[in-house]
Amino acid sequence: MNAKIHQLWQQLTDSLWFIPGLMIVSAMVLGLGLIELEVYYPIRGSTEYPLLFGVGAEGSRSMLSAIASSMLTVAGLSFTLTLSAISQVSGQYSPRLLRNFMKDRINQFVMGYFTGSFAYCLIVLRTIRGSDELTFVPSIAVLTGLLLALGGVLALILFIHHIAESMQISTIIYKIMDETTTAIDRLFPQELGEPAPAGTLVDKAKRLIDAPEGWITVTASQSGYLQQIHSELLLEWAVDHQMLVRLEYAIGDFVGKGFPLLSVRPVNERQDAIVLTSNESEALQDCLQLGRYRAVEQDVRFGIQQLVDIITGALTPSTNDTTTAIMAIDHLCVIISRLAARPFPSPFRAEDGQLYVLTRSASFAQMVADAFDPVRISGKANHAIFVTLLRVYERLTAHTHDTARLSVIRQQIKLVREASDTTLETSYEKELVNAL
Template sequence: MKTRIATLVENIRASFWFIPVVMTLGAAVLAYVAIRLDMILGADWLRSFGWLFINNPDGARAALSIIAGSAITVAGTVFSLTMVALTLASSQFGPRLIRSFTRDRNTQYALGTFVATYLYCLLVLAEIRSSDEYTLVPNLAVLVGIVLAVAGIFVLIFFIHHVSVIIQAQHLIAVISDDLQETIRRLYRPALAPDSDEARQLKQAAEMHAEIAEDGGVVPAGASGYLQGVDEDALLELAHRRDLVLDLVPRPGDFVLAQGALARVIPAEAADEDLAREINGAIVLGTQRTPHQDLEAYIYQLVEIAARALSPSLNDPFTAMTCVDRLGAAICLLDEMQPPSPFRFDGDGRLRLVINIFTFAGAVDAAFDMIRQYSRTQAAVTIRMLETLAQIAAQTERADRRAVLRHHADMLRRGAQEALPEPHDLGVVEERHRRVMRAIGEQDHT
């Protein structure tokens, strides 16, 4: 349940309607409160506001009508500008980047401000009364409407500036990079050396995992879709209650096929329909990848920007190099963190659940493979990638991670030797490759 709620919250954050709706409801409450306060406090204390004090019913109607008409017109303009920004983002950066734009709080607040002002003025207009026997002008509520109109002017100025900023590649890359690093800090913890008991427990769990992969019964998925979230607590409780060991095959971000292998279980005979129903109830599937538990989703967003920048239609290596810089910073941060253990134990210390986790090697592959493939003929991008690998290698202390970095450096070097015709460019690539080797602590004898 907790995972479903977290996924729902993430989807609401990425929606464009939630904050404007909340602000519109707030405007209705504000109108009610302002009208009631006006009845309680009276209008005498408002006369000190001078020309802002409107006591004539016709004047109040005219002022609120103008504000309401202007607010809804500007709301349409805000919506139109937002659609233009989304269209540009989709064509230049990729359709998967639209989520970053719809999550933008400032755009949502701008639209909400004008829609809320429109509704507020309509509600206050309905309270104005004028006849030969009775006249009612909610002066405080009218004054609040004027204040909202003035605030809307500043919001409009800010929004125009904001739109001109958010469609810039550098800004979008920085926003995605910040979200990526925040997700790393949320999903991972600072690296610590495991004690001897923990190391022995993990070794035994790894041996049992191999047994599950070979002899475990298969639990099928009930539907197709991208795995958006896994309720680990529910799966752990299920495995403990039924005395099982579960191995979840896909990880968040993977596409799951209906009737495909969702989990493996020991003992194999426990893989019945009831177990499949409970396991399917502990996961969240959707039509797209979401970054709540999927670190690779943010990495691929930066990679997509870089890949599109390297396409012949754009041919923008500077944007691609910026993406490489940001990806390098994220990999360095990931190197400082300890990935969560794939093994989950119950209160008695028995292995109950195995989770497919996103590894350092997987992050480096996701970050650099596609960019390397698109940049074979781009000497500047190849050189920047080698420089980034050298910086990461200088930081990491683990031999297995250095081997991953060397593998990528060697692939970049071979690709450059095959695709770059200029000897000077090849010489620079060779020099940067030697830097990677020195950072790794190996000599390049080839």
């Protein structure tokens, strides 16, 4: 899928209005369909089934008017509750959590249900006739409106329960961890063509990744965060054009308009210099997705950042919520342990023994630093945080046998012990840390 189309679709499905909009249209179509059904296949509801359809024109109007009014009122209430939850969570924990509430499917469904029921009642109301000359009451449509109202009671109960649960910090932390680990399972390892074999091609890739000469630069047409790399499209373009493509930014980095986004050069180093056409430059940019915000879909570090924001916010002097910080550290441990156990995909990709794509990505050491350095700094003079970190590092060592990764974890252990020696005030606290 083209990057722009994929980005548009993602923005639509994550927005607060798209699913409610679809449900409103669906409700209007349902209302019109039931009315047309009764026009062509009329039933004598009031006489044959009085318990179900025994409502006259005036009674149907009154009932549907009451349902429409109540549905619109409850829709406004649900919208107010959603905004209140968003305001409280973003202010208390992190503003980066706001999108998690906006793209919540239950919130979108409930708002769509109430507004859709309102639209349905309006559609049916306009067709009811009760004059002496002509009487028309779409019995099935009126009964459906009553059923929608009864379903609205259940939807309201579900919504209130969901909002109350969603605002709990344990739920917020778990959802971040779950979304991030799901992304890890999908991305690590992610095979794109063939990994560049060890030896000559890797040496060549390392030489070219930062080489300034011989490259043609493609600049960004807009500013934003690099959200996704459509790897298959990028490799396919490189193979078709026999070009070596080098990305200048990693997933999650901010790119300014006019900044170098990627660079290309012929795979044959002896080939004369080439010039990219505007269509070729546009095709290359379509392989990358820039947006106003970071997304966890390919950016695991953003999931880590959200948990770190919660931890550092909880450890501020004004909040001083060590329990929340420890809870988030435990969930952060799950993410890093999943990374520690996975082989990272090679940033250099080849096809048929030929190097084609050079990407930039965070190493395990960088992700560990992103996760734990801010926590250690914010948790200074707090022995409970130091003890939790040391226990987390002990768990992490059981998830990897890679020498380099174990060295990274040991370095973090050393930093925690140094911080505890210099920031903890009592010998009792130091003994608790040193006992681990």
